[in-house]
Amino acid sequence: MVDFLIGLFLATLITALFTTRLYRLLFWYALNSLTLGLLALTIGSRLHDRAMLLSGALTILLKAGVIPYILKVLSRKFELVRQIPPSIKTQYAIMLVPAILVFTFYLAEPISHMVQGNANYVAVSISSLFLSLLLMIEHRNVAPKIVGFLSMENALFLLGTTATEGMPMLVELGIFFDLLMAIVVINLLLYREEAQS
Amino acid sequence: MMLFWLLLPPLLMFVASFSQNIWARRLLPISSFAVLIPVAILFRLPKPYALWRDYLVADDLNTYILLLASVVGIGVTLALLTLDRHVRIGQKAIYRFYRFFGLFWVGLSVSILANHMGIFWIGLEMATLSTVYMIKTNHTPAAHKEAWNYMIVGAIAISLVLFGIILIYASAKPLLGEKAMLFDALLHSAHRIPSPFLFEMGFALAALGMFVKMGFFPMNLWLAHIERAAFYPVAALFSGILESGVMAGFFRFSQIAGTVNYDHLFLFVFVYTLLTLFIVAFLIFRAKDFMRLFSLSGVEHMALIALFWVSGGTFAALLHFGAHAFLKPALFLSTGVLESGGRYRFAGALRGYHGVRGKLFWFLVGLFMLAIVSLPPSPMFFSELYGFGAMIDNAKASHHLLAMLGAITLLLVLLSVIFYRFVAIYQSMKYEGEETTKIVYASEVAALAIFALGLVALLLPGTMAFLKSIG
Numbered sequence: 001m002v003d004f005l006i007g008l009f010l011a012t013l014i015t016a017l018f019t020t021r022l023y024r025l026l027f028w029y030a031l032n033s034l035t036l037g038l039l040a041l042t043i044g045s046r047l048h049d050r051a052m053l054l055s056g057a058l059t060i061l062l063k064a065g066v067i068p069y070i071l072k073v074l075s076r077k078f079e080l081v082r083q084i085p086p087s088i089k090t091q092y093a094i095m096l097v098p099a100i101l102v103f104t105f106y107l108a109e110p111i112s113h114m115v116q117g118n119a120n121y122v123a124v125s126i127s128s129l130f131l132s133l134l135l136m137i138e139h140r141n142v143a144p145k146i147v148g149f150l151s152m153e154n155a156l157f158l159l160g161t162t163a164t165e166g167m168p169m170l171v172e173l174g175i176f177f178d179l180l181m182a183i184v185v186i187n188l189l190l191y192r193e194e195a196q197s
Numbered sequence: 198m199m200l201f202w203l204l205l206p207p208l209l210m211f212v213a214s215f216s217q218n219i220w221a222r223r224l225l226p227i228s229s230f231a232v233l234i235p236v237a238i239l240f241r242l243p244k245p246y247a248l249w250r251d252y253l254v255a256d257d258l259n260t261y262i263l264l265l266a267s268v269v270g271i272g273v274t275l276a277l278l279t280l281d282r283h284v285r286i287g288q289k290a291i292y293r294f295y296r297f298f299g300l301f302w303v304g305l306s307v308s309i310l311a312n313h314m315g316i317f318w319i320g321l322e323m324a325t326l327s328t329v330y331m332i333k334t335n336h337t338p339a340a341h342k343e344a345w346n347y348m349i350v351g352a353i354a355i356s357l358v359l360f361g362i363i364l365i366y367a368s369a370k371p372l373l374g375e376k377a378m379l380f381d382a383l384l385h386s387a388h389r390i391p392s393p394f395l396f397e398m399g400f401a402l403a404a405l406g407m408f409v410k411m412g413f414f415p416m417n418l419w420l421a422h423i424e425r426a427a428f429y430p431v432a433a434l435f436s437g438i439l440e441s442g443v444m445a446g447f448f449r450f451s452q453i454a455g456t457v458n459y460d461h462l463f464l465f466v467f468v469y470t471l472l473t474l475f476i477v478a479f480l481i482f483r484a485k486d487f488m489r490l491f492s493l494s495g496v497e498h499m500a501l502i503a504l505f506w507v508s509g510g511t512f513a514a515l516l517h518f519g520a521h522a523f524l525k526p527a528l529f530l531s532t533g534v535l536e537s538g539g540r541y542r543f544a545g546a547l548r549g550y551h552g553v554r555g556k557l558f559w560f561l562v563g564l565f566m567l568a569i570v571s572l573p574p575s576p577m578f579f580s581e582l583y584g585f586g587a588m589i590d591n592a593k594a595s596h597h598l599l600a601m602l603g604a605i606t607l608l609l610v611l612l613s614v615i616f617y618r619f620v621a622i623y624q625s626m627k628y629e630g631e632e633t634t635k636i637v638y639a640s641e642v643a644a645l646a647i648f649a650l651g652l653v654a655l656l657l658p659g660t661m662a663f664l665k666s667i668g
C-alpha cells in the first residue's frame with residue numbers, strides 16, 4: 001500500500017509538470033497532497049503513531065482541501081491567467097524528468113542504508129524536491145510557482161515521514177502554521193498587485 | 198513568564214498596528230525599549246536557562262545575539278517614525294509594515310532562542326514570510342518583482358535548511374529518539390551519532406540554505422537587489438536581525454558538525470567563504486549605490502564571521518558579529534537621508550547638513566563608514582586581528598601553515614579592494630559634488646546614537662571578557 005501511494009505521489013507530481021491549465025494544476029496538487037496524507041495515515045496506523053495520524057489527517061484537510069480551494073478562489077478573484085504553458089518544451093521535459101529520477105536514486109544510494117524504513121522512499125522524496133523546483137523554474141506565471149513552492153513543502157513532508165518515521169508533532173504543526181501564513185502573504189501580494197493596476 | 202516579557206514588545210507592535218492611531222505609533226519606540234529589561238535580567242540568570250521546556254533555552258551565546266537583535270529592533274522602530282518623510286508611503290501601508298515587523302521580530306526571537314532545530318526553522322520561516330510583505334510595502338514594479346523573488350528564493354533556501362534538519366534528525370534518531378531535534382542533546386552525543394555521513398550531508402544542506410539566505414556564493418546579488426527595491430528599514434532588519442538569526446543557527450549547527458568531523462567542516466566553510474569573498478570584493482568595487490554597497494559589504498562580513506567561527510576564533514567571530522549587527526543597520530537607516538539627492542549619487546552625500554542634528558548625523562555616518570572597513574578603533578579592527586590569529590593557530594595545529602598564509606594573503610588583497618572602494622566613496626561623499634540641504638530628524642539621530650553607543654559598549658573590557666567566556 002505504501003509503495004502504491006508513493007508511486008502515486010510521484011506520478012501526480014510528474015503529471016503536474018506537464019499541465020497547461022491552472023485549475024488542472026491545482027487538482028493535481030490536491031491529489032498529490034491527498035496521497036501524501038493517506039501515506040502518513042497508513043504509516044502512522046502501522047506504527048501506532050498518533051502524531052503521524054493527526055498530521056496525515058491535517059494534510060488531507062488543509063493541503064488537499066482548503067489550500068487548493070483558497071488558491072482557486074484567489075485565482076478567480078484576481079483573474080489570474082489560467083493558460084499556463086511551461087517554458088520548457090514537452091519533449092525536453094520528458095527527457096529531464098527520468099534524468100532527475102535516475103540522478104536522485106544515484107545521489108541517495110550512499111545514504112539509503114543509513115535511514116530507517118525503505119531506502120527508495122528517500123530517493124523519491126529527493127526527486128520530488130527537484131521536480132518541484134523544476135515546476136517553479138519552468139513557468140513564468142506566478143500561480144504555478146506558488147504550486148511549486150507548495151509541492152516542495154510536500155516533498156519535505158514525505159522525506160520527514162519516510163526517512164525519520166515522522167517528525168515531532170510540534171514541528172509538523174509549526175510547518176502547517178507557516179504554510180497557512182504563506183497563503184496569507186500570497187493573498188496580500190496578489191491583492192496589492194490588483195490594487196495598483 | 199520571561200518568554201512573555203521578551204515577546205511582549207513585538208506583540209504590542211503587532212496589536213497596535215490594527216489601531217492605526219498616531220499615538221500608538223509614537224509609543225512603539227518606548228515599548229520597544231522595554232525589551233531591554235527582560236534581556237538584561239536574562240543576562241544575570243544562571244545559564245542554561247529554560248524559557249520553555251527544552252525547546253527554548255537561553256545560554257550566553259543566544260542571550261548576546263538576542264541583545265544585538267533587540268537593539269536593532271529599537272533602532273529600526275525609532276527610524277520608522279520618519280519613514281513617510283523620506284519615501285512615498287501611505288498610512289495603511291505603514292501600519293501593515295509594523296504588523297509584519299512585529300511578526301518578523303517574534304519569529305526571529307524564537308529562532309535565536311531555539312534549542313530545537315524544528316522550532317529554529319519555524320521561527321526563520323515565519324520571519325521570511327513576514328519579510329515578503331515588508332518588501333512589497335514599496336508600491337513599485339521593482340519591489341513587486343523582488344517580493345516574489347524573495348518569496349521563491351527564500352522558500353528554496355529555507356526548504357534546504359529543513360531538508361538538512363530532517364537528515365540530521367534521521368541520522369541521530371536511532372540514538373536519541375525525539376531528542377535528536379535538540380541542539381544540546383546532539384552536541385553532547387555528537388561522537389556517538391550512528392550515521393555521521395548522513396549527519397554531514399544534512400549539515401551541508403542546512404548550511405547551504407543558510408548561506409543562500411545570507412547572500413553567499415552563488416547567490417551574491419539577490420539580497421542586494423531586494424534591499425535596493427525595498428524601503429531602507431527592510432535592509433536594516435535583514436542585516437541586523439534576520440542575518441543574526443541565521444548566523445545563530447549556523448553557530449549551533451557548526452558546533453555539532455565540528456564535533457562530528459572538524460576537518461570536513463573547516464574545509465567546507467573555508468572554501469565556501471573564500472569563494473564568496475572573492476566574488477563579493479569585485480562586486481563591491483563595482484557598486485554604484487549605497488544600498489547595494491552596504492548589502493554586499495554585509496555578505497563580506499557574514500563570510501568573515503563564519504570563517505573566524507570555524508577557525509576556532511569564537512571571540513573574534515562574536516566581536517565581529519556584534520560590530521556588524523550595529524554598523525550595518527545604522528548605515529542602512531542613514532540611506533533614507535543620504536539618498537535625498539538621488540539614488541545613484543555618492544558625491545556630496547555627506548554635505549549639506551546644518552544644525553546640531555545635521556552635524557551629529559554626518560559625523561556618525563562618517564564614523565560608521567570608516568568603522569565598517571575596520572579602521573581602528575572600530576571593534577572590527579580588533580576582531581579581524583584576532584580572527585586572522587585564530588586562522589594561523591588553526592593552521593599550525595593542522596600542519597597547513599603555508600596554505601593558510603596564502604589564503605590569508607588572498608583575503609587581505611580582497612579586503613584591500615573593499616577598503617579602497619569604501620575610502621574612495623567616503624571621500625566622494627565628503628569632498629565632491631554639489632552641496633544640497635538635507636533634513637535630518639531627531640528620531641534618526643537617536644537611532645544612530647544608539648548604534649554608536651552599542652559599538653562603544655563592545656570595546657569595554659567587561660564586554661570583551663564576556664565574549665571570551667563564550668568561547
